[in-house]
Amino acid sequence: MARRRLARRQSMTKRVHSIAVIAGDGIGKEVIPAGIAALEAAMRGTGAELSFTELPWGCEYYGQCGRMMDRDGFERLATFDAIYLGAIGSPTVPDHIAVWDLLLPLRQRFQQYVNLRPMRLLPGLSSPLANRGPADIDMICVRENSEGEYAGLGGRLHVGTPHEVAEQTGLFTRHGIERIVRYGFETASRRPRQLLASATKSNALRHSMVLWDEVTESVAAAYPSVTLRKYHVDALAARMISHPQTLDVIVCSNLFGDILTDIGSALSGSLGIAPGANINPERDYPSMFEPIHGSAPDIAGKGVANPIGAIWAGAQMLDHLGHRDAHDRVVGAIERVIASGRSRTPDLGGQGTTRELGDAISSEI
Numbered sequence: 441m442a443r444r445r446l447a448r449r450q451s452m453t454k455r456v457h458s459i460a461v462i463a464g465d466g467i468g469k470e471v472i473p474a475g476i477a478a479l480e481a482a483m484r485g486t487g488a489e490l491s492f493t494e495l496p497w498g499c500e501y502y503g504q505c506g507r508m509m510d511r512d513g514f515e516r517l518a519t520f521d522a523i524y525l526g527a528i529g530s531p532t533v534p535d536h537i538a539v540w541d542l543l544l545p546l547r548q549r550f551q552q553y554v555n556l557r558p559m560r561l562l563p564g565l566s567s568p569l570a571n572r573g574p575a576d577i578d579m580i581c582v583r584e585n586s587e588g589e590y591a592g593l594g595g596r597l598h599v600g601t602p603h604e605v606a607e608q609t610g611l612f613t614r615h616g617i618e619r620i621v622r623y624g625f626e627t628a629s630r631r632p633r634q635l636l637a638s639a640t641k642s643n644a645l646r647h648s649m650v651l652w653d654e655v656t657e658s659v660a661a662a663y664p665s666v667t668l669r670k671y672h673v674d675a676l677a678a679r680m681i682s683h684p685q686t687l688d689v690i691v692c693s694n695l696f697g698d699i700l701t702d703i704g705s706a707l708s709g710s711l712g713i714a715p716g717a718n719i720n721p722e723r724d725y726p727s728m729f730e731p732i733h734g735s736a737p738d739i740a741g742k743g744v745a746n747p748i749g750a751i752w753a754g755a756q757m758l759d760h761l762g763h764r765d766a767h768d769r770v771v772g773a774i775e776r777v778i779a780s781g782r783s784r785t786p787d788l789g790g791q792g793t794t795r796e797l798g799d800a801i802s803s804e805i
Contacts, residue, residue, distance in 0.1 A: 529734055554739070556719060558714075581690045582620065684707060770805060
């Protein structure tokens with residue numbers, strides 16, 4: 441692993457970056473091609489390029505092979521510089537199988553403990569919140585991604601009987617909390633407002649969230665320039681709606697972040713524009729980049745899915761690989777196309793197709 445780690449850390453200076461592509465299920469197969477086209481456009485003239493390897497894993501693969509990915513899937517993926525994921529999920533495969541046989545094991549095995557999700561209202565889009573503009577909704581969520589409520593601990597007894605019992609256990613470690621909170625402070629310290637909101641529920645969760653609060657306070661001492669505010673997660677959800685302009689960076693546990701970022705993307709105009717990065721900051725393993733919208737089986741195959749979340753997630757991947765300028769070109773193109781009103785998909789109030797919107801962004805790049 442030491443050799444892989446060195447190679448991955450050197451990948452920022454590579455001429456060719458190796459990318460594993462798992463388009464997955466549903467609209468993932470429609471938005472990822474648009475994302476690849478935009479990334480290739482952004483990398484032209486940079487002196488570096490992306491080499492994509494498509495892997496046919498997901499629920500369709502499960503139907504054929506009884507597995508969500510190959511038996512040596514982890515070993516194969518560990519050789520890449522990054523993973524580009526479309527969506528996982530299908531009505532034909534129970535959600536707990538789809539998620540626990542591919543998505544969450546990847547995040548945990550590869551120590552992708554940072555889930556980074558921007559939540560911005562882009563110029564030209566309307567928020568469901570009245571009288572709110574882009575200056576009011578500009579947040580980023582730093583979500584713990586490897587333990588917490590999604591650690592997978594627990595079980596069921598006496599299944600199918602009147603005495604059936606289910607136990608789901610959250611796992612919180614001082615190490616896990618400290619590293620995600622520190623990442624949250626680092627993120628806040630680089631943003632103009634330098635505000636960090638910590639989502640907790642220590643009034644009711646007297647063990648896990650009390651530890652969360654204690655560790656957060658101890659880390660705060662190293663970041664005097666960042667203003668820390670603690671919110672119970674229910675109050676924070678309400679604040680995102682009533683006073684979004686008071687929030688900047690949010691740091692939270694796995695479950696809390698999963699919920700809050702769906703609220704944030706809805707406030708930003710559509711779930712279809714929201715990107716997500718699953719990051720291993722130490723680069724011991726590849727990081728994974730995906731839109732957060734899921735497989736959306738209700739519109740899969742219709743060619744109307746919004747590709748912006750996938751394209752923006754790809755931009756996050758470029759940034760992680762050391763190409764901040766290319767990231768900025770992609771995000772700038774998204775902003776200009778949205779502001780112009782061109783080729784909007786139905787979720788944005790238009791009649792455009794996935795391909796039309798993707799082509800417009802690639803052309804703008």
